[in-house]
Amino acid sequence: MVLSNKNIMSIENIQNAFRRVEYICSKHIATTVYLAFQLNKPILVEGPAGVGKTDLAKKTAAFLDLPLIRLQCYEGLDESKSLYEWKYGKQLLYTQILRDKLNDIVREKNNLAESIDALHRYDDIFFSPQFLEPRPLLSALQHRGGSVLLIDEIDKSDDEFEAFLLEILSDFQISIPEIGTIKAESAPFVFLTSNNTRELSDALKRRCLHLFIPFPEAQLERDIINIKVPGLEDSLRFQLVSFIQHIRTLDIKKLPSISETIDWARVLLLLHAESLNAEVVRNTLNVFLKFEDDIAVVKDCLYELTQHALKEGHA
Amino acid sequence: MERVLGDFIIALRNAGIRASVSESIDAAHTLDLVGYEDRSTLKISLAAALAKSAREKEIFNDCFDRFFSFTDCADFAPDKNIDYEAVSEQSLSPLTILLLDGDQAGIITSMMQAVQDTQLSNMQFFTQKNPYTRRILLYMGMEELDRDIRQLEQAGAPGALQQAEALRESRGRLFDYVRSHVERYYNLFTETTRFSIIEQRLKDVKLSTVEERDFFYMLLIVKKMVKRLNDVHSRRKKSFRRGQLDFKKTLRKNITYQGPLFDIIWKKRKIDRPSVVVICDVSRSVRTIVRFFLLFLYSMNEVIGKIRSFIFCNNLIEVSHIFDNYSVEKAVEILRTGQGLDIGLSRTNYGEAFLNFHGQYVRSVTNKTTVIILGDGRNNYFDPETALLRKIHEKSKRLIWLNPESIPFWGSGDSEMKRYGPLCDIVRECSTLRHLERIIDDIL
Structure with missing residues (x-):
């Protein structure tokens, strides 16, 4: 049984296990995952795009050595495609x-x-x-030995689909009119992610533990970069994270998230940059800023931002 | 310890987090798992089980910090160097004995009992803090304590005087302790309950008299109402989606299966989202209410298909683009100040407004449009142009007039309501949030 897996017996173990599969998580995430395992409840993960919501489910499947079954939600998704x-x-x-x-x-x-x-x-x-042709939800229930079920971007689906999920989330069973009720062989670990394009229903929220993943703090972000982009110089890593953290305080349309920071770090590594300077930043702005307007805003205060990042990076 | 959790959940509910029973049970389970040892773990765990959105997390953090900040219990024990044996053991009251023994646990238990007996949870206003403190002390046996102190002072036995002195000191400390407890209780439960009291009051208060400081609450209330209306109506619309069996299409589709009807096709009914044209008077008498009305209407974007909005005073202009370019709250704010808008704000002229509207924008009114006019109908004795209003009525699906004045005033003085009223499908008084909610419910 999966619950006997020692990786999930305590919060620290979970944190370490995640680290082994190259996912750096805050105590917040580890605690919630621990609770979800122990209480056998789904986790509803919310947060800005690109902070690793989907990755959390993937990595959980990886360290538990379970198959990941993914259901991508979209408008018009119905039971014939999901169940x-x-x-x-x-x-x-x-x-x-x-x-x-x-x-x-x-x-x-x-x-x-x-x-x-x-x-x-x-x-x-x-x-x-x-x-019967099983779709993601049914195959997650039928998987012997458990599985990790990722219901991605639930906010994109319709209200009806949300209501339809309730039975699965609370009882891990589904009713098929022609056959009867199918109960899970062993309950899957369920992750739901949402980008908050619409408010989810209370009924759904009630059945889940809620996890909000914000943009990471500087220390955490540095750790993540360290693991994801191993070749990067320490000093550059400090400067880069400090720069990004500052960008997030600006008033721009789309704030860069971790995935963008990682991309940027990789780009800088490729360019053999040794430290940040206005020139390098200007040429690579489009890696982490995705709107023309945003780029214009940042370009205006590029020099100050770079200087600031350099100073903080040294400190 | 379950009681602590229960109290905490009540505090959360008061602060606006809707924690259901099943979530409370989850919280109790998480508590069993993580225990009280580590504060940050406890906080994270309870947040996962109880607070289910970014906004609720904020409230939760605030509540958690306030709730679990225990001040150390005061030390009630009187100076130890007094020789109790010397004092005659008269029939001392239980509270006196507790104080003399310095039995903290006993005192706290006694106080908690008194808190329950006096129903401290009913406290609503800060002026009640003192009366409640006094009542709790009374329940704990303050009178007997005072009597004991007096008797000791009068007894004159050796040491009795010192004992009375010490008791007096303890009494002071006890008073402070109870008072601070009441204070904390107020901060935690009552301060936040205020919202629900305010909410009840504000729903019925005349919008034109709402004070600036309450606007924040008004916004919250409007948001709540909007969410409810959205929920109700989007569901109703969707349930109509699937129509009857589409026999022709079904046959055609199933030709590929050589006849048997496997794939059944239903007629789809088009979702009929109402399109709305709003014409608002923005003279001073109506401006506040227009603000909330537009806030309401534009927040209903899940249910209302299209809105065009116009405001008028001396003349009429379209303001839809402001709502397209800014967030609803910002747009409403712009309308309030009227900055950068080509509108004269001196004397309302309904006739002129209808003339402008009919001349330029009447094409936006079709037989699917609901036209809503919001105004008091006070025309400053200008030409009312009723014929134009009749034309607008004929073109629209429905014409609704909302008037913030109460009905007895309609038609008095320069009010043209008696003439405009009969030309509309619906004429309503609309001066509180509750009115607004009901009207929008009807429109949908």
């Missing part, structure tokens, strides 16, 4: 192949009512598990 679908093709094929058999059954009967009665004895055959 199960009947294999219509197979059903049709089988009815064609078995036409003679069906004829045999019907032929012996004298009238219509009897024929239909005879067919009724068999009709469930075509709606049995053999004809």
Whole structure:
């Protein structure tokens, strides 16, 4: 059983396990993950784009050595795409192949009512598990030995889909009208992520633990860069993080998140930059700023920002 | 310790976090797991179970810090160097004995009991702090304590006087302690409960008389109402989405399956989101209410398809672009000050406004549009141009007139309500948030 996995027996263990799979997490994240394991509850992860919400689920699957089953949400997602679908093709094929058999059954009967009665004895055959095509949610429930289920960007889906998830999230079971209720072999660990494009319903929130991942603090961000971009000089790493942290205090459309910091660090490594200077920054601004307006704003105060970062980097 | 958690959850609810019963149970489970040893872990864990949005996290942090900041219990024990044996053991009251023994736990228990008996949780206003302090002390046996002190002073036995002195000191300390407890209780539970009291009051207060300092609360209330309305109506709209069986399409689609109807197609009903044209009087008498009305309307973007808004006083201008370019709150603020807008703000002229509207914008009104006019209908004896209003009515799906004045005043003086009223489908008085909510509910 997964719960006996010693990696999740304490908050420190979780933190270390994450570190081993190259995911640096704050105590906040580790504690919430620990609680989710112990209480067997889904985690609803919110936060700005690119702070590692999806990565959290991936890495959890990695250190628990469980398969990750991912369901990307979008408007119009419904149960036939998320839960199960009947294999219509197979059903049709089988009815064609078995036409003679069906004829045999019907032929012996004298009238219509009897024929239909005879067919009724068999009709469930075509709606049995053999004809069921499991989609992410169902396969997560059916996985022996557990799995990590990632329901990504739940805020993009419709209200109906959210309501439909409730049964799975609280009881880890689903009802299929033709077959009955399917219960999870072993409950999956569920992560839901949301970018907060709309407010989620209270019912959904009630069933989850809530984790808000903000932009990381400088120390944490440095650690992350250290792990993700190993070749980078210490001093440059300090300057870079300090620069990004300052950018986040500016009034721009899209704030750079960790993924952008990492990209920038990689770019600087490729360019063999030894320390930040206005020239290098100007040429690589577009790595972490994604809007023309934002770039213009930052360019205006580029020199001060760079100087500041240099000073803080040395301190 | 469960009680501590219970109290904490009550404090959270008061502060505006909607913690449900199941979430409280989760919180209790997390408590069992992490315990009270590590403050930061406790905080994170409870936050995960109880606070479910970025805003709630903030409230939570604030509440947590206030709730779990225990001041050390005061030391009640009188000076130890007094020889108690010397004093005659008359029938001393329980409180006196507790104080003499310096039994802190006993005193705190006694106080907690008194807190419950006096129903401190009913406290609502800061003026009640003193009465409650006194009542708690009374319940704890302050009168008997005073009697004991007096008797000791009069007894004149050796040491009795010192004992009375020491007791007097302890009494002072006890008083301070109880008072600070009441203080903390007030800060934690009552300060935050104020919001719910204010909310009830503000919903019914006349919008034109709302004071500036309450605007912040008003915004919160409007947000809440908007969310509720959005929830109610978006669901209603969606349930109508699937129409009847589309037989033709079903047959056509299923030809590929050689006849059997596997794939059934339903007629889709188009979602009918109302489009709204708002025409608002922004003269001083109506301006506040317009502000909230627009705030309300524009926040309903999940349910309302299209809004065009116009404001008028001397003349009429369109302000939709302001709402397109700024956030709702900002836009409403701009309208309030009227900065940079080409509008004269001296004497309201309804006739002129209808003339402007009919001349330039009447094409925006179709048979699917609800036209809402918000104003008191006080026309400064200008030409009312009722014929134009009738034309607008004929073109629109519905014409609604909202008047912030109460009904008896309609038609008095320069008010043209008696003439405008019959031309509209709905005429309503609208002066409080509750009115607004109900009206918007009707529009949808």
